[in-house]
Amino acid sequence: MKRILLRYIDSFSGLSKEVWWLALITLINRAGAMVIPFLSLYLTDNLDFSLQQVGWVMTSYGLGSFFGAWLGGKLSDKIGYYKVILGSLFLTGVSFIMIQFFTSFWSICISFFILIAIADTARPAFFVALSAYSKPENKTRSLTFIRLAINLGFSAGPALGGLIIASIGYYGLFWVDGITCIIAGIVMIQTLNPKKTKELDKEVIIDNPIPAYRDSTYVIFLISLALFGFIFVQYFSTIPLYYKEIHQLTEEKIGLLLALNGALIFLFEMPLIAYLEKTSISKTGNVINGLILTGISFLLLLATPWAGILVIGMIMATLGEMIAFPFGNAFALDRAKNGRQGAYMGLYSMSFSAAHIFGHNSGMQFIANFGYDNSWLMMALIAVLGIFLLYLVKHRLINEKRSINNQQSPA
Structure with a gap:
């Protein structure tokens, strides 16, 4: 048992401190993303949407994700991954807080499209950041470590979300989601500011x-x-x-x-x-x-x-x-x-x-x-x-x- 535990701990060795900070930011952000697992319940129970309307909202969600991923890739090349991730975290936080005030069908479709588009601009930027902060020989394990943080966040989020709904109501989810995104942004400023960190895997400029x-x-x-x-x-x-x-x-x-x-x-x-x-x-x-x-x-x-x-x-x-x-x-x-x-x-x-x-x-x-x-x-x-x-x-x-x-x- 001790040998298994040592091997498990050893699998995390060699990862840069920047990757550990990036994982913590991801964990905070994903643990806060608790609106999404309860979205269909919120739309049907609180807003009395039909299942067909919920389906269209989820389509808007997917289209927003698709557009956000494209936009995030473009912006990462133009202004850099740090600004894209930081901007996405803060704007997503504000968007989560604001979206609770929209209740009509079309306003929900549009607002969720915008929310997820803003949130998912960070996805390609996170990958570029991970590439920069990882030693080439540790890149696959660094990616796996970030996935571990995502899974932990998604496991904790729904459990916490259920408690919030029971004690405060659905609207509490939007506030907590928004605040955790902003907290993740603040942690990023303090830990991954380009002035304080170094890139381990320098990108080769292609002519x-x-x-x-x-x-x-x-x-x-x-x-x-x-x-x-x-x-x-x-x-x-x-x-x-x-x-x-x-x-x-x-x-x-x-x-x-x-x-x-x-x-x-x-x-x-x-x-x-x-x-x-x-x-x-x-x-x-x-x-x-x-x-x-x-x-x-x-x-x-x-x-x-x-x-x-x-x-x-x-x-x-x-x-x-x-x-x-x-x-x-x-x-x-x-x-x-x-x-x-x-x-x-x-x-x-x-x-x-x-x-x-x-x-x-x-x-x-x-x-x-x-x-x-x-x-x-x-x-x-x-x-x-x-x-x-x-x-x-x-x-x-x-x-x-x-x-x-x-x-x-x-x-």
């Missing part, structure tokens, strides 16, 4: 940077990640319905199954990534393995009506997530050195925004038209398509490397 959308290998990679995101978001939209309607699980048991995802990430992701970094498996190879595991998790649901398969399926999907996301992040950051990092990471963030825009609604439509079993088979086939695209990326990377070597070889 003729490749526009992200013209890097066809990168675009194919992002399409495969969007497909992975498409099937993975089912675990937080359609899969819980499957648990309840087909396996007759109570909300409490469903909550425990979903909590298993966060618990596994907290306990095992850092040591797992530290181990995989020492192997000969490439970043794209690890993403392929992650996608294979997630695809298998859907096929397991077809294998047997035994309820225990749900736990095994969740473990498989979580393993896939733990492997694919950090190495996918790391590949994107490495590839971004060919051009403007902000634009590259903005496009990366947009791929997951697209998965959220289309994944939840399409999953519901699949179930309504084809049933659960056919929908899970469809998800497995989408995983196969994503795996094929990743093998295509690997082939193109080999050709790129071969071409570079030929150009560098003496005539």
